[in-house]
Structures are given as C-alpha cells and as structure tokens.
Amino acid sequence: MLASIPQSKLLRFAYNAYVVLFFVYLAAPLVVVAIFAFNDSLFPSLPWRGFTLDWFFNPTEPKLGLFYDSRIMAGFANSLIVAVFTTLLSLLVGTTTAFLFERHDFRFKELCYILMLLPLVIPGVILGISILVFSSTIANGVQTATGIELSSLRPGLFLVVLGQFSFIATIATLVIAARLRKFDRSIEEAALDLGASPAAVLCTITLPYLRPALIGSGIVAFLISFENFNTTLMLNGSDAPLTITMFARMREGSTPVLNAVSLFLMIGSGLLGLFGVVVQRDRGTA
Amino acid sequence: MRHSHGRWAFWLLLAPFLLWMLLLIVIPHIDLLILSLREKIVPRVYQTGLGNYAEFFGEPVYVWTLVRTVVMSLLATVLTFIVGFPVAYYIAKIARGRTRTSLFLLCLVPFWVSEIVRVFGWMMLLRETGLISSFLQWAGIVSGPVELLYNDAAVMLGLVYTSMLFMIVPLVSTIDSLDDSLIEAGYDLGGNGFTVMRAIVIPYAMPGVMAGSIIVFMLSLGNYLTPTLMGGKSGQWFTANIYSQFITRFNWELGSAFGFVLLATSSIIVWLVLRLSGQSLSGTLGRG
Numbered sequence: 001m002l003a004s005i006p007q008s009k010l011l012r013f014a015y016n017a018y019v020v021l022f023f024v025y026l027a028a029p030l031v032v033v034a035i036f037a038f039n040d041s042l043f044p045s046l047p048w049r050g051f052t053l054d055w056f057f058n059p060t061e062p063k064l065g066l067f068y069d070s071r072i073m074a075g076f077a078n079s080l081i082v083a084v085f086t087t088l089l090s091l092l093v094g095t096t097t098a099f100l101f102e103r104h105d106f107r108f109k110e111l112c113y114i115l116m117l118l119p120l121v122i123p124g125v126i127l128g129i130s131i132l133v134f135s136s137t138i139a140n141g142v143q144t145a146t147g148i149e150l151s152s153l154r155p156g157l158f159l160v161v162l163g164q165f166s167f168i169a170t171i172a173t174l175v176i177a178a179r180l181r182k183f184d185r186s187i188e189e190a191a192l193d194l195g196a197s198p199a200a201v202l203c204t205i206t207l208p209y210l211r212p213a214l215i216g217s218g219i220v221a222f223l224i225s226f227e228n229f230n231t232t233l234m235l236n237g238s239d240a241p242l243t244i245t246m247f248a249r250m251r252e253g254s255t256p257v258l259n260a261v262s263l264f265l266m267i268g269s270g271l272l273g274l275f276g277v278v279v280q281r282d283r284g285t286a
Numbered sequence: 287m288r289h290s291h292g293r294w295a296f297w298l299l300l301a302p303f304l305l306w307m308l309l310l311i312v313i314p315h316i317d318l319l320i321l322s323l324r325e326k327i328v329p330r331v332y333q334t335g336l337g338n339y340a341e342f343f344g345e346p347v348y349v350w351t352l353v354r355t356v357v358m359s360l361l362a363t364v365l366t367f368i369v370g371f372p373v374a375y376y377i378a379k380i381a382r383g384r385t386r387t388s389l390f391l392l393c394l395v396p397f398w399v400s401e402i403v404r405v406f407g408w409m410m411l412l413r414e415t416g417l418i419s420s421f422l423q424w425a426g427i428v429s430g431p432v433e434l435l436y437n438d439a440a441v442m443l444g445l446v447y448t449s450m451l452f453m454i455v456p457l458v459s460t461i462d463s464l465d466d467s468l469i470e471a472g473y474d475l476g477g478n479g480f481t482v483m484r485a486i487v488i489p490y491a492m493p494g495v496m497a498g499s500i501i502v503f504m505l506s507l508g509n510y511l512t513p514t515l516m517g518g519k520s521g522q523w524f525t526a527n528i529y530s531q532f533i534t535r536f537n538w539e540l541g542s543a544f545g546f547v548l549l550a551t552s553s554i555i556v557w558l559v560l561r562l563s564g565q566s567l568s569g570t571l572g573r574g
Contacts, residue, residue, distance in 0.1 A: 007479070015376070019389075022373050026396050026450070029407020032417060036410065045415040093302045100299040114567060115307055121500070121556060121567070122311075123508025125525045126545050129532055130314035133321050133542060166310040198295075227400035229511050230525070234532065246402050250409070250515060262403040273398040277391065 030266060037259035055260035066260040075245035082157055082232075082241055083225040086164045090221045091214060093165075094172025101173075102180045119167035128234030131163050156237035163231040168224055172217040179213035212279050219276035223269055315549075322542035338543035348527060348544070355524040356551060358438070359506035362445040366453045366502050367495065369446060374457035375487070379466070390458065397451040405515050408444055409435060412516075436518040444512040449505050453498035460494030461487065496565045500556055507552050524548055 036045070040052035042062060058065040066072060101113060119127065132155065139153035152158040183206070191201045207214075229243045236244050242261075249258055325337035342348050377389050396404060411417050412434040422428045434440060464487065472482035488495070513523035528548065531541030560567060 011479075015372070015380075019373055019376050022369070023389075023392060025447070026393070029404055029411060029447070030396055030399065032410050033403060033407040043415070045410060045413075046417060046420045093306055096299045097303045097306075100296075100303055104296050104299065106296070106300075112303070112307075115311070116303070117567060119311060121504055121552070123504065123525070123548060123552065125508055125510060125528055126318075126549055127311075129528065129541065129545050130318040131310060132532070133538065134309075134314035134317040137317055162310060166306070169306060223398055227402070229401060230508060233510065233529070243400055243402050246400075246406075247511070247515075250402070250406060258406060262399075262406060265403060266399050269398040269400075270395065273394070 033259050033262045034266065036256055037263040039256055039259075042255055055256045056264075063255065064257060066257050066264065069257055071245055072242070072257070072261055075240055075242035078157060078239050079226050079242040082160050082164065083222050085161045086168055086225040087218050087221040089161070089165045090169045090172040091218055093169045094176050094217060095210070095214070097169070097173045098177035098180050102177050116170060116173060119170045122167070124167070124228070124230030125234060127166055128163050128231040131159060131166065132234055135159055135162075154237060155235055157239060157241075159235040159237075160232050160241065163235045164225045164228050167231070168221045171224070172221055175217035175220070176210060176213045179210055183209055215279045216276055219272050219279075223272060226269070227265075318542045318545055321539055322546050324539050326539060338540050339547070341540060342543055342547055351522050351527055352524050352547065352551065354521070355507060356555070358442065359445075359503055360555075362442055362449065362506045363499050363503045365442065366446045366449050367499060370450055370453040370498075371457060374454050375461055377454075378458045378461035379464075379469070393454050394451060396447075401448055401511055404448060405444060405512055408440070408447070408516060412440055412443075435516060438517070438521055441513050441517040441521065444516045445506045445509065448509070448512055449502040452501040452505065456494040456497040456501075457491060458494075460491040464490045492563060493565060496559065496563050500559065503555070503559075504552060507548070 037055055038051050038053070039048055041047070041049040052063075053065075055063070056065050057067060059068045097116065101109070101116070106112075135153040139150045142148055142150050188201050188205055191205055192198070196204070227243060229247070232241055232244060233247075240248070242265075246258060246261065322338055323334050323336065324332045325335045326332055373393070377386060377393070381389055409416070413419070414431045414433040414435070416434070418434060419428075419432045422432060423430070468486055468490075469482055472486045477485065508525060510523065510525045510529065513521070514526055517523065524544070525548070528541050528544045531537045531544060535541075556567075
C-alpha cells in the first residue's frame with residue numbers, strides 16, 4: 001500500500017482509523033494520570049470532585065501536596081543525584097570507547113565489540129544482582145581482612161549509579177560512535193599539518209563536531225537513569241530514588257499526589273526530550 | 287612520533303573500557319556463577335555443587351513460572367509486532383512531511399515518561415474503581431463494578447504498551463529505506479496488498495523486525511514492574527522469584543542460580559532467533 005496506489009475507500013478509512021486508535025491507546029493512560037492530578041478527592045479515581053491544585057501545593061495532611069511531601073522530595077533529590085553522575089560517567093566512558101572502536105584496530109576487537117553490546121541484552125535485574133553480589137564479595141573480603149567497613153559497596157546510591165552506568169554507557173557509546181563514524185578525518189589531518197597539537201585538534205575540531213551526539217546521548221542517559229527501575233530495585237539502600245518511592249506508594253494505595261508527581265515528571269521529561277529532538281535535528285547541519 | 291602517541295592514546299582509551307567491562311560485567315557475572323554453585327549445608331558451612339540448580343529443577347512451581355514468563359514474553363513480542371507494524375508502515379510509507387514527523391514524535395513521547403507512570407495510568411483505567419469500569423456501568427453494559435486489572439490480559443496489555451517504542455523505531459527506519467518502486471512493482475506484477483507485504487516489505491524489513499523483537503522480548507522477560515503491579519497473585523513473573531530470593535528470603539545462592547537460569551534461557555532464545563533468521567547481534571543492535 002502506498003499513497004500513490006489507489007485503494008478502496010473503505011480500506012483506507014479502516015487503516016486511518018486504526019492509526020488513530022493506536023494513538024488513543026498510547027495517550028490514554030498518560031492523559032488520565034495527568035487529569036486526575038487535579039481531582040479534589042482523596043483517591044486517584046472517579047468520581048470527579050472538582051478542580052484543585054492541592055496535590056501540588058497543599059502543606060498539610062491529608063491532602064499533602066507534592067512539594068511538601070518529604071519522602072517524594074527526597075526520592076526526587078536522590079534520583080537527580082544518581083542521574084547526574086550516571087550521565088557524566090556514561091558520556092565520558094562512552095566517548096573514550098567510541099574513539100577506541102572507531103579509531104583503533106586491535107586484537108580481539110570484534111569480541112570486545114560484542115562484549116560492549118552485552119549489557120543491552122542482559123536483563124536489568126541480572127545486572128543488578130551481579131553487581132550486588134560482586135560488591136558484597138569485595139566489601140566482605142575487605143572487612144574480614146582489615147576490619148574496615150566499605151559502606152559505599154553496600155546497597156545505596158553509589159551502587160545504583162554503577163548499575164545504571166553499566167548499560168547506559170553502551171547506549172552512549174553507540175550514539176557517539178555513529179556520529180564519529182561520519183566525521184571527515186582529513187579535517188583533523190589538515191589541522192595537524194598546520195601545526196596544531198593533538199589536544200588542540202581534539203578540543204577545537206573533533207569534540208565540537210561530536211557535540212550534538214554528546215548532548216543527545218546525555219539527555220537519553222539522564223532520562224533512562226531517572227526512570228530506571230529494574231537495576232535500581234536490586235541496588236538501592238535506605239535512600240530510595242523516586243521510582244522506588246513511587247512503587248512503594250503505589251502498592252500501599254495512594255492519594256492523587258502520585259498523579260501530581262507523574263504529571264511533573266511528564267512535563268520535565270517531555271521538555272528534555274523535545275530539547276533533545278531539536279538538538280538531534282541540527283545533526284545534519286552542524 | 288605520531289605512532290608512539292597513538293599507542294599511548296590507545297591505552298588511555300582502552301583502560302576505561304576494560305574497567306567498565308571487567309568490574310561491572312564480566313567479574314560480577316563470574317562471581318554470580320560461583321555463588322550459584324555454592325550449597326548451604328548448615329549455616330556458615332558451604333560446599334560447591336549444583337544443589338541450587340537441582341532445587342530449581344526439582345520444584346515444579348519455579349520451572350512453571352519460568353516457562354510461563356518465557357511464553358508470555360514471546361506472545362508479547364508477537365503482539366507488539368502485530369500492533370506496531372501497521373503504524374510503523376503508515377509512518378514510513380503513507381504519512382508525508384509534517385504529519386510524518388509529528389506521528390513519529392507522538393510515538394516517542396510516552397516513553398520519555400517513566401514506566402511506573404505508564405503502569406499507574408493503566409491501573410487507573412483498568413481497576414475496579416477505574417475509568418473503564420465506571421464507563422461500562424454508566425453505559426449500562428454491566429450492572430456492577432468490573433475488575434479488569436490483576437490478570438494475564440492486563441499484564442499483556444501493559445507489556446505491549448511499554449515495549450511499543452522499541453518495535454516501532456527499528457521498523458520505521460528499515461521500512462523507510464525500502465524503495466517505493468519495489469512496492470509499485472509488486473502491484474504492477476499483480477500482487478495484492480497482502481502478498482506485497484508478505485513477499486516484499488516484511489522480508490526487506492527483517493533486520494528491523496529482528497532488532498525490535500529481540501529488544502522487546504528481553505525487556506518483557508526482564509520486566510518486574512508491569513507483571514507485579516498489573517498481574518494477578520497466581521501469575522508470578524520469574525524476576526519476582528529472583529527478587530524474593532535476594533531481598534525477602536536472603537537466599538542469595540538460590541537467587542543467583544535463578545539469575546543464571548534466566549540469563550541462559552534468554553541467551554539461548556535470542557541466539558536461536560538470530561540463527562534462524564540469519565542475523566548477527568552486532569548487525570541488529572550495533573547499527574547505531
């Protein structure tokens with residue numbers, strides 16, 4: 001089927017209707033969550049009891065608003081810390097690894113490349129438990145040998161960062177390597193011939209060229225980290241990131257404050273995502 | 287001069303990669319394997335053996351949960367393909383210009399939001415006091431509240447929803463690169479819509495189909511949130527078994543064995559699918 005090929009009206013109508021239905025399916029849960037963030041009721045469900053902003057701004061129980069809910073705000077702060085560190089680490093290692101695979105030939109390169117892709121096909125829960133087991137082995141070993149307790153190797157934010165980094169770095173590597181592959185190396189050579197040092201070439205030519213990919217994969221890394229659940233679930237300690245806090249709330253049964261958090265996240269990640277799309281669009285021209 | 291500089295740069299680039307791979311992927315998995323081979327005899331006394339694996343295979347509930355998880359993940363993959371393919375084709379070949387870009391963006395938007403928010407949305411729609419139940423009562427189709435949540439169909443709906451993006455994006459990019467004239471030729475040679483799809487479009491899009499299917503399958507198999515929040519009490523997901531051994535029962539040895547069983551199962555299935563379709567892992571995932 002193509003736009004240029006005549007089709008029966010009924011078939012064309014059915015196809016369009018299907019696509020419309022599909023987008024209703026995609027939007028429905030998000031729209032519902034967003035609308036009920038403004039419902040003046042103690043439960044996130046019908047009936048509609050009127051419009052309120054309490055779930056954002058009310059400072060007292062029982063209608064404690066999102067900005068006054070200390071557990072949620074703490075979760076938010078934890079997620080933010082984790083996402084920032086995971087993103088920076090992933091970009092750094094993603095860039096060096098992209099250079100490694102695009103610019104160097106070495107023995108076992110094929111094998112290393114497959115190894116690099118593996119974190120994407122290992123379930124997140126398994127990545128989590130393997131890092132949990134290994135870090136405990138080290139921490140226990142150190143404790144028996146020296147008596148020092150390495151608390152950062154026990155479940156907590158540090159392990160969450162490592163766990164998320166272990167697979168987000170692969171995504172960063174793939175995005176950055178794809179851009180690096182299209183780079184015309186004669187530009188670098190010209191600069192070197194004109195007397196620029198390799199470091200100057202890297203900073204004034206190659207890295208600026210990679211900028212759209214760095215920003216794009218940085219945004220993706222940040223969003224994936226912020227919304228990660230599986231790996232985080234196995235590695236988090238007493239200070240839980242937001243997704244874990246929300247999960248616990250959801251099982252307890254919650255007030256519409258969860259809707260307010262969700263709407264807040266939707267707006268935040270939507271803005272970041274849009275920014276990413278705009279940056280990606282410059283790719284061709286930069 | 288430049289050559290020695292190159293060696294130095296090479297080691298500088300290799301070091302972070304090796305640290306990442308060895309410390310976070312290779313050694314932790316070896317450690318996990320070693321732990322899974324450790325049998326507890328009495329507290330604090332261990333011996334090496336396959337006891338934990340024997341416990342897994344000896345307990346029908348564990349095996350049944352794994353089989354159920356695999357079968358449902360495969361079903362979710364097929365359903366995601368069936369639901370997503372017409373939309374991907376529409377975006378790649380029918381929509382033009384602005385519509386096309388905005389439809390593609392609309393497909394991405396739900397996935398910028400956390401999975402937990404998406405699941406929450408479905409819970410609000412499907413549960414007994416939810417919107418669909420209320421609507422059905424209002425419309426007089428049912429007389430009392432209906433519980434649409436906490437069953438396998440709800441889990442399936444959630445899994446398909448949550449994986450959709452990973453099917454649509456690779457499909458759109460492969461179908462998009464198919465030359466329109468090939469489709470027109472198919473029609474000129476007397477094919478109908480169905481035969482053109484089957485004989486031209488789908489074979490051409492196979493790398494995209496495989497890339498999407500593998501990711502969707504892996505995501506479904508390793509999912510924890512959707513089955514836990516949307517599924518019934520009887521329909522446990524295998525990852526929930528791993529979680530309860532590690533966190534609730536504190537039996538890490540058995541939990542590690544479960545982890546390896548899941549890893550082996552998923553690897554074998556992905557390998558088989560790649561083999562049967564003649565694709566490679568770096569070909570499907572590494573296209574960048």
